[in-house]
Amino acid sequence: MYRTFGYDGSPEACHVKLTRDEALHRIADVFRRVGYEGASLSELSRATGLGRASLYHHFPGGKEEMAREVFRWLGEVIASEFVAPLAASGRPRARLERWVEGVARIYAGGSKSCLLGAMVLGGGSEIFARELAEAFRAQLRALERLLVEAGANPAEARRRAENALGRIQGALVLGRGLQLPRHFRRVLAELPDELLARIQRPRE
Amino acid sequence: MYRTFGYDGSPEACHVKLTRDEALHRIADVFRRVGYEGASLSELSRATGLGRASLYHHFPGGKEEMAREVFRWLGEVIASEFVAPLAASGRPRARLERWVEGVARIYAGGSKSCLLGAMVLGGGSEIFARELAEAFRAQLRALERLLVEAGANPAEARRRAENALGRIQGALVLGRGLQLPRHFRRVLAELPDELLARIQRPRE
DNA sequence: GTCTATATAATGATAGAC
DNA sequence: GTCTATCATTATATAGAC
Numbered sequence: 001m002y003r004t005f006g007y008d009g010s011p012e013a014c015h016v017k018l019t020r021d022e023a024l025h026r027i028a029d030v031f032r033r034v035g036y037e038g039a040s041l042s043e044l045s046r047a048t049g050l051g052r053a054s055l056y057h058h059f060p061g062g063k064e065e066m067a068r069e070v071f072r073w074l075g076e077v078i079a080s081e082f083v084a085p086l087a088a089s090g091r092p093r094a095r096l097e098r099w100v101e102g103v104a105r106i107y108a109g110g111s112k113s114c115l116l117g118a119m120v121l122g123g124g125s126e127i128f129a130r131e132l133a134e135a136f137r138a139q140l141r142a143l144e145r146l147l148v149e150a151g152a153n154p155a156e157a158r159r160r161a162e163n164a165l166g167r168i169q170g171a172l173v174l175g176r177g178l179q180l181p182r183h184f185r186r187v188l189a190e191l192p193d194e195l196l197a198r199i200q201r202p203r204e
Numbered sequence: 205m206y207r208t209f210g211y212d213g214s215p216e217a218c219h220v221k222l223t224r225d226e227a228l229h230r231i232a233d234v235f236r237r238v239g240y241e242g243a244s245l246s247e248l249s250r251a252t253g254l255g256r257a258s259l260y261h262h263f264p265g266g267k268e269e270m271a272r273e274v275f276r277w278l279g280e281v282i283a284s285e286f287v288a289p290l291a292a293s294g295r296p297r298a299r300l301e302r303w304v305e306g307v308a309r310i311y312a313g314g315s316k317s318c319l320l321g322a323m324v325l326g327g328g329s330e331i332f333a334r335e336l337a338e339a340f341r342a343q344l345r346a347l348e349r350l351l352v353e354a355g356a357n358p359a360e361a362r363r364r365a366e367n368a369l370g371r372i373q374g375a376l377v378l379g380r381g382l383q384l385p386r387h388f389r390r391v392l393a394e395l396p397d398e399l400l401a402r403i404q405r406p407r408e
Numbered sequence: 409g410t411c412t413a414t415a416t417a418a419t420g421a422t423a424g425a426c
Numbered sequence: 427g428t429c430t431a432t433c434a435t436t437a438t439a440t441a442g443a444c
Contacts, residue, residue: 001427038241038327041420053422054428062420113325120381121317121325123242132381140382162378162387167367169381170374174366177324177336178344183366205409245438258410260439267438 001050001058021073023048023058028070032115035122036067067124071131074115078138081106086142092150096192103168103188110175110184117169139165143195152199160195167191205254205262225277227252227262232274236319239326240271271328275335278319282342285310290346296354300396307372307392314379314388321373343369347399356403364399371395 001018026047030039041063045052059065085098107114116135119128143161148154171187205222230251234243245267249256263269289302311318320339323332347365352358375391 034241034327035239035325036242037238040418042418050427051429052420053430056421057427116381117377118325120377121239121322122327123238125380129383133383136378136381159390163371163391166371166374166378166387166391168374169377170370170372173321173324173373173377174340174370176329177320177340179333179337183370186363187367187370244436246436254409255411256438257412257440261409 018049023050024069024073027066028073028115031067031070032113032118035118035124037123039063064127067128071128071135074135078135082139083142086146092146093192093196095146096195100188100191104185107172107184110172110181113172113176114169117172136165147195147199150196150199156199164191164195222253227254228273228277231270232277232319235271235274236317236322239322239328241327243267268331271332275332275339278339282339286343287346290350296350297396297400299350300399304392304395308389311376311388314376314385317376317380318373321376340369351399351403354400354403360403368395368399
């Protein structure tokens, strides 16, 4: 996978290798910015540096296949960046704090909106209903397990896990709508306390 | 403003009057469903029953002008459906409950996503940054005032008001992503308690 | 105030040269 | 593996008849 720079005519710098993951990352970034419907092949071409025809070489199914590959890649990101810290060993609070750090890093402190949210509200929710639901559920399960481990009953754990994911999504929307990134940072900082309030085992 | 029905040839039923507000309501519905980028003139034409050329007659500025008019209309909806119940007379809790009922009605119990959220995440956040921020701020101000009246200090009122709007946005995204409308209903039902917890004046 | 017709551009997608 | 060239389709936008 190569990326062509039109502004550089020198033979050795004319092409730069681009791994599939890097390309997918750039494609995901476009979907995140403008939603599935709003993403045009021209924009995806510009973002990757690959011509439209080259994109079809790598993703014969066009935009829909690109989005599916993005969801596959996103599944790995969620597993390694969100689920793994929650499922790690250590005290629940410490794991939640590491999770929150990852969330802040992935969303660039609130300045990047969520790919899932953009797909939900940007026209992809009919086509990718299954993928979207599974991406949210993977995070829900990990949060639920941690909260049960911290002493919550299953129903309360589920309730709090849903609330936490909803708060993150809402903070990204509201923070971007108000153009106040600090809103997202505040919500995130308060999440561990909120999730563990009045359910921690006395012995911990 | 007339709407033409292609399936009815009888002269008297051929045209049905469509007020500007009804047309704007249908246009807003398209933006809400697919975002600003995702909304095409053809779809807006279908939704209103007006030909593309007729849409340009009423909105010479095209899609952008339609969106601006939608924001103007939305400002009135926010004022009458969200701000007015919060600013009415009566006990804070009763006003919050009427507000929550209005929110549930407007979003059809969670099955309709928020126009503001769709514009934020659907590609319109650069063009309509000012309109989006003001729409959120109008609701924030009304919530803040009620909470101060209920005994909260200004900083805490602001914090809780932001949280409430964020929770609504997040619940709409998450509920739609998970395809679980009950999530939105639960969050909404818990909002009044959450907003007033530990700040109500003893004498009330 | 709506319609048909049209102009122009951008879209998704494919074929074939290199 | 990328490119240019091309296709049909759809998009935004306008002109003018009724």
